[in-house]
Amino acid sequence: MSSRGPGTRATHQALPPAMRDAVDGFAVHLAQVRNRSAHTVRAYVADLVSLLDHAVRMGCTAPADLDLGVLRSWLAKQRTTGAASSSSARQAAAARTFSGWAHRSGLLATDVAAPLATPKTRRELPVVLRADQVATLVESPGRNRPTTQGRDRPTTPGHDRPTTPGRDVPPAALPDAPPAGTPSDPTTGGATPELDPAEEAVLVRDRALLELLYATGARISEVCGLDTTDIDRERRVIRVLGKGNRERTVPYGLPAQRAVDRWLAAGRPELAGPDSGRALFLGARGGRLHPTTARRIVAGYARAAGLPPTSPHGLRHSAATHLLDGGADLRAVQELLGHSSLGSTQIYTHVSVERLRAAYRQAHPRA
Incomplete structure (x- = not known):
């Protein structure tokens, strides 16, 4: 199974053999064990290649050389390049997922990314049509x-x-x-x-x-x-x-x-x-x-x-906002949209509240 997209192929080939094997094994794990989508596999593998390339530049030659300092250094570097908060959160998630897999696979003595904090992302309210x-x-x-x-x-x-x-x-x-x-x-x-x-x-x-x-x-x-x-x-x-x-x-x-x-x-x-x-x-x-x-x-x-x-x-x-505005149950909308977490669906309640607030300000005599 190929784990490289066009943007990561050259860097992947430049990694030490142990690093390349880790990338390929991680890609197989994501696709076949975790059953992640092809898009998620590509994104996580690209993040991992970037992380391991950074680690090599810091003197690492194998996954066993990774530590929390290397991970934090890589994330800091990504932020200095202007990465969005959502991208930083995904990169941290990719690092934690790889670290956990590598520890279970015997490539890391400990799960070095366990203490890694996830950058907070600002959830924008979606724009909806009337x-x-x-x-x-x-x-x-x-x-x-x-x-x-x-x-x-x-x-x-x-x-x-x-x-x-x-x-x-x-x-x-x-x-x-x-x-x-x-x-x-x-x-x-x-x-x-x-x-x-x-x-x-x-x-x-x-x-x-x-x-x-x-x-x-x-x-x-x-x-x-x-x-x-x-x-x-x-x-x-x-x-x-x-x-x-x-x-x-x-x-x-x-x-x-x-x-x-x-x-x-x-x-x-x-x-x-x-x-x-x-x-x-x-x-x-x-x-x-x-x-x-x-x-x-x-x-x-x-x-x-x-x-x-x-x-x-x-x-x-x-569709989600109109359903909730019409009185649909939040969990029913969650099932309809295929959200694994109710938290992903709750953002639409914020949209409805904003509409309610706007109507209140417009119509209430003492708003």
Whole structure:
């Protein structure tokens, strides 16, 4: 198993053999024993390579040479480079996780990182859209018609290239566009051209994507990872594989059901190709829709509709906040979002309290 990303390969190869073996063993432990996501493995391994490189510069030749002073020196150096508090917290967590694993594996005599303090991070309140703004966003495909230049659009029939996961061409940010039918296209004498079936299919997909993101509050990676078999149309729920490969069942509403049904009946068959497999959402070339592409789709429609800058995670924030504003139980929202800790969900109660406070100041005679 390779434990190096493009940014850490050279440094990893420059480490002493014992250090390299420790990096590879730690990566296997994270992926296969701790069942961490590929993103977490990459981040922790990159932090470990940076730590061990720093240790080598301080005279260490093997993991057994590490001590608390080396770890603190490395973290201090990271802070002097302007690392964000969230990055510092992750680096400290990576150091503690490695130290604990190395001690259990016999590479360290003691767990040297046990006394290591975690830098406090400031939790920013998420920016959420109002319900009417979300409605504007999810209804944008077909209303605020985006231009096809630079975005996820079908290729000429017969010339579609196979697309591998992660390589689907992401669309550029969608520019502001007039509503469909507005005389605005100089190449057609002022008339907006009709879309061909494949381009219509992309709009149908975009509507279903936006509806499902808001209806379920799921992460963009979770939605893009859905297969057609993960949808239970009778019970109106989806089966989501979340962080740590934890599976959960999430309900969705009638608007999302209508949009997904239309996509499955009239949109997906138009884009499907040899590389589609069972993927629910497809890119314009027939491969599974990549999260990067989906993020740009969401951001583009938000810009075209004149809304605040919005991401798929913003829709997740909005869904959670609207549920709590509507009286949903906090633990139910935790289950819906797939949070392992209730503390991760409680941030949305702060958003609701802020809205309550704003309404109080505006409406109460003695506020």
